[in-house]
Amino acid sequence: MPITDLVRVYVPATVPMLAALRASGQLGAGPTEAHAVTPALREWYAEGDEEELEYVAFTRAAQAALQLLRHDPAAPRRRVVVSADVAATALVREDVELGSSTVRLPHPVSLKEVASIHVDSTDAAEQVGAAADVVEEAAAGDPDAQFTVDGAEDHELEWYSVTELDDLA
Numbered sequence: 555m556p557i558t559d560l561v562r563v564y565v566p567a568t569v570p571m572l573a574a575l576r577a578s579g580q581l582g583a584g585p586t587e588a589h590a591v592t593p594a595l596r597e598w599y600a601e602g603d604e605e606e607l608e609y610v611a612f613t614r615a616a617q618a619a620l621q622l623l624r625h626d627p628a629a630p631r632r633r634v635v636v637s638a639d640v641a642a643t644a645l646v647r648e649d650v651e652l653g654s655s656t657v658r659l660p661h662p663v664s665l666k667e668v669a670s671i672h673v674d675s676t677d678a679a680e681q682v683g684a685a686a687d688v689v690e691e692a693a694a695g696d697p698d699a700q701f702t703v704d705g706a707e708d709h710e711l712e713w714y715s716v717t718e719l720d721d722l723a
Contacts, residue, residue, distance in 0.1 A: 560639040562608065563588040564615035565663055567634040568622050572671065573723035580662035581636055588638075588663075589615040589655040590645065598653030611655040612637075612672075616711060620703065623686035631683030632674040635711060638667040665716070672711035673722060681706045 565581060565588045575581045589611040591604070599607055612635060619633035646658040674682055685692075685706035691699035714722060 561642045563590045564612045565636040566615045566618035568629040576723040579665045582662040586659045590657045594654045620686045620689040631679040635672040637669045638663045671714045678709035
């Protein structure tokens with residue numbers, strides 16, 4: 555498959571999901587939400603270059619990881635984003651609104667598609683945990699909750715090679 559047929563997607567995840575990826579060789583069990591540079595995102599950020607658009611999609615995946623943490627209180631309080639290169643034909647676009655970066659992957663992401671893994675450092679855990687607790691309130695417009703979420707977003711996720719998956723999981 556020519557490289558032009560691949561699309562970089564950013565899949566929100568948690569540390570337990572990384573353990574499942576290591577054990578099964580797959581991330582997700584079926585339709586999986588991810589973020590990518592979509593036509594709607596390009597149109598919304600008309601002045602942005604490719605790197606800026608990728609950063610927006612990546613950041614939205616990190617925000618979605620907060621939602622996953624909220625619903626999995628046992629997971630370590632660290633956001634995880636898995637970058638993967640998937641076939642463009644495998645994406646189901648969710649361009650429901652201008653600026654959307656959401657896509658659906660009808661199948662699990664295989665380990666061979668994973669390009670890199672991004673995880674919060676342990677020193678971000680307290681702020682990430684607080685943000686996960688109020689992420690839904692922030693999405694509903696609560697300014698105090700949004701301040702807490704913004705505090706977690708001040709932490710950059712660290713980059714890891716796929717070969718480091720054993721150490722992360």
